Amino acid sequence: MSKQKVQDLLVMHTMNLDEIIEDEHLTAEAIAEEVGIARNTISQYLNELVKEGFAFKVKSRPAYFFAKSVFEENFFPIEKEVFDNFVDLESVQMQSKASPFIAFIGSNASMKQAIEQIKSCVHYPNIGLPFMLYGDTGVGKSLLARLTRDYCEMKGLIEPNAPFIELNCAQYFHNQELLSSILFGYKKGAFTGADEDRIGLLEASDGGVLFLDECHRLGPESQEKLFTFLDNGSFSRLGENNKVRHAKVRIIFATTENIKESFLRTFLRRIPITIGIPSLNSRTKHELSEFIFSFFVAEAEKLDRELYISSWLINRLMSIKYEDNVGELKNTIKFMCASAYSRHPADSSLLINSEVIESELLQKFLAIKEIDDIDKKEVRITKDSKLTDFISKSSPEIKLIRETFERFSEYLSAYKNESNSKEFLKTQLAREANTVIDIIVNTERDDHAKTGVQFLATTMKELVNYVENMNYIRIKGNFIIALSHYFYARGNFLSEFPILDSATSEELATFTKDNLEVEEKVVTALLELIETRLDSTLSIEEKMLITYYLKSLNLEVKKTNTRAVILSHGFSTASSIADAVNRFLDEHIFESFDMPFDVPVEKVEEKMIQYVRSNDCGKGLILLVDMGSLLVLGKKLVEYTDGPVLVINNVTTPQALFVGEMLKKGTDIELIGPKIMENLKTSYDVNYPVYEKEAMILTVSQSGLGGAEQLKTFIDSSKPVGSDFIVEAIELSYLEKYGKNNSLFKQYDVKGIIGTTDPSIPDIPYISLEDLISGVGEKPSIDVFNFLSTEELKQFNDALIKNLSIDRLVSAITILDVKRVTEYIDQFIHQLERQLNINLSNAQKALLYVHIAGAVERLIRNIETLTYTIENQSPERRKAVSVIADSISMIEQAYNISIPQDELQYLYDILF
Ligand SMILES: Nc1ncnc2c1ncn2[C@@H]1O[C@H](COP(=O)(O)OP(=O)(O)OP(=O)(O)O)[C@@H](O)[C@H]1O
Secondary structure (H helix, E strand, C coil), X not given: CHHHHHHHHHHHHHHCCCCCCCCHHHCHHHHHHHHCCCHHHHHHHHHHXXXXXXXXXXXXXXXXXXXXXHXXXXXXXXXXXXXXXXXXXXXXXXXXXXXXXXXXXXXXXXXXXXXXXXXXXHHCCCCCCCEEEECCCCCCHHHHHHHHHHHHHHCCCCCCCCCEEEEEHHHHCCCHHHHHHHHHEECCCCCCCCCCCEECHHHHCCCCEEEEECHHHCCHHHHHHHHHHHHHCEECCECCCCCCEECCCEEEEEECCCXXXXXXXXXXHCCCEEEECCCHHHCCHHHHHHHHHHHHHHXXXXXCCEEEECHHHHHHHCCCCCCCHHXXXXXXXXXXXHHHHHHCCCCCEEEECHHHCCHHHHHHHHHCCCCCCCCCCCEEECCCCCHHHHHHHHCHHHHHHHHHHHHHHHHHHXXXXXXXXXXXXXXXXXXXXXXXXXXXHCCCCCHHHHHHHHHHHHHHHHHXXXXXXXXXXXXXXXXXXXXXXXXXXXXXXXXXXXXXXXXXXXXXXXXXXXXXXXXXXXXXXXXXXXHHHHCCCCCHHHHHHHHHHHHHCCCEECCCCCEEEEEEECCCHHHHHHHHHHHHHCCCCEEEEEECCCCCHHHHHHHHHHHHHHCCCCCCEEEEECCHHHHHHXXXXXXXXXXXXXXXXXXXXXXXXXXXXXXXXXCCHHHHHHHHHHHCCCCEEEECCXXXXXXXXXXXXXXXXXXXXXXXXXXXXXXXXXXXXXXXECCHHHHHHHCCCCHHHHHCEEEEEEECCCCCCCCCCEEEHHHHHHHCCCCCCXXXXXXXXXXXXXXXXXXXXXXXXXXXXXXXXXXXXXXXXXXHHHHHHHHHHHHHCCCCCHHHHHHHHXXXXXXXXXXXXXXXXXXXXXXXXXXXXXXXXXXHHHHHHHHHHHHCCXXXXXXXXXXXXXXX
């Protein structure tokens, strides 16, 4: 947790740098102060981050630390971890130039891995490793070879101006002897027409790079000669049998053919690395638009004209297939611009539209149907245009992500000026994140991409399962698939991923940490694994997106809310009991402290106080101890926590198991002591914190805890500003069974219950959701909320009205597509009103929306359904229920579910 914080702060402060200065925020001292942990620990974290490649360090006094990727984005590439001083760092700046591969479109996305492979090859000692580029014609093999040469020069691997020689072997296919002589050179008289000695391309490219394009056209003889050269750097010119020559040449091969079929095996063995370049048609839309845009900019520059390109034309350029790949696209654009120029050479701006297209292409364009030319505006391109002016229009993912983060900021501000509640903020952010990831998951992908996603999914599954087990959680929904799609796609939008301003980012991060404790912890752990495995680093914003996405999936935490600790004397007594029980119950229920035999009670007390302070024990703490004298701990500890503390003596494994099982079942802490007494002879002491009890409203639902929680969200989001009552969802059956004999009633001043069924607790007023909704605006639910002032009550009612919007209510209840489900329920209500000749009140309608949406979801997810049996139905009732069944069948068909009788009866009671 704290290391993550250090990491975040490092990113933030590095991001805030306008120039490279000794900014004191970037020292261990300052960060220690910000995080509130000892400087030594922070130093250790920082040095670990340096080792992990996340940060680099300037070893001045004091030392300064920078987040590497952020620094590189804003300043220049950093290739070592530690600099002696700032002068040392600045000297890197002098030498550093942007990598030539930046010019290669896709270098950050589809081509990233290929370029990494090339870099590894060229950095191999001596003259690097030869490698083979393969891919269809026009995919960029020659350009990549040329850029590789420039990269070698930039890195000092070859001399400046070292040669780059390109040979297209296909040109000499029919004359292998000529091809061989061109490659290796010849001696005068070696063959007819060899009038003088000639050096070959191998010698000519000595010290530089030789690019052998279409190398599958090399005959077996040339291949053999070449592999001798690859083995030991030696060769002979033709006709020069006894002279061995040497050259240091980095060779790059390229082919459009199937590698395995076109080469001698012995030859291929000498070329260990083969790098595939995907066809243009298999690249993402985003990358395609990058090509289109860049080529237009290049033309604008060459012609020194502004270009206005019709959206009609761009949309079609985006939609056709390019057999000859990038080369074809580039030529197409060149041709269109040239054609526009030749028509109006004197104009300072050229219009590129359907008129400048040659007929063959026009036919191709016209054959495409169903393009939405929504954006009718032309795109203006000048030689100074930036990619983002253009791309953002055509990359739906990044547009969506950007809008999402704008809304993140808006929701956060609304929460800060108290117009929205905490619950509302959490739910909204989760919903937003869910929408984005959902869209990324549902993006159409070609087969190549699908394989990529599947491949990632194998790794993700392993990592997600590991994190689930480590944290005693189960992640619902298709998290693994969603993450795989996300990681597959992120290369496409990474460079434009929005960055929140540092204040917002920090506030959101703090909010997330405080309120999504588990999700945050899980995502941090998971991303650490993913980052190492996939060698990628995620920004704070990306992490936030994934954290809220996880929130939207409703993580199932296997850990009980009440904390439980085993305290026992002996070297490992406590830990072995805890370990055995946790394993047996498959949940991390017990923590343990082993104590030396001679430890004084005060020391134990101190240790436990520390534990209570750093762990939220608000839901209660159970201590299993091995000595009666430790029973006093409860009285002391309760001063430091908001929850009850139960101390049970005579800890043994069976006892811990007994307690663990009760905790797992959610048994209230209040009941655990007596139950233990009944079953195992022991003593216990339970203590409740003494303070003024806070007001609490309980929510219950016939449909289970899930429903109660949805109700809680509804009430929470309507709470009047400044009122500090707590809303808690509770299982109806539990409340009915135990009534007030429940720790909530001891800890809180329970003011009332809202729900779908009255649990009939003496002296605790109840209001049904239905009455709450129908009373809105007129008859405030006085009994339950009589502790609110008139003004607060008014605010509350107003907020309830506001929040009563059907969409909001329904979306608080279900993960279904709100629009779709409400449309169906709408139809259902209309049909009912017609057939039964009734007019439903708004409150009834609201209830129907809420209830049906919840029921559909429960049925789809196959979780607890309602039990609601009516005996002795009147004939009218029976008739109406059959009309309800009839009308609802359309919802059954839409969701492929079957609505049970009990639900129909319940609906009847809502209606009448
Ligand atoms: N990723 C890219 N970024 C920028 N331009 C590219 C890219 N890929 C290809 N091009 C351009 O497309 C054209 C065709 O590329 P190139 O000649 O390198 O393809 P190739 O694979 O070598 O084709 P062939 O097999 O026919 O020789 C060139 O003008 C090149 O500059």
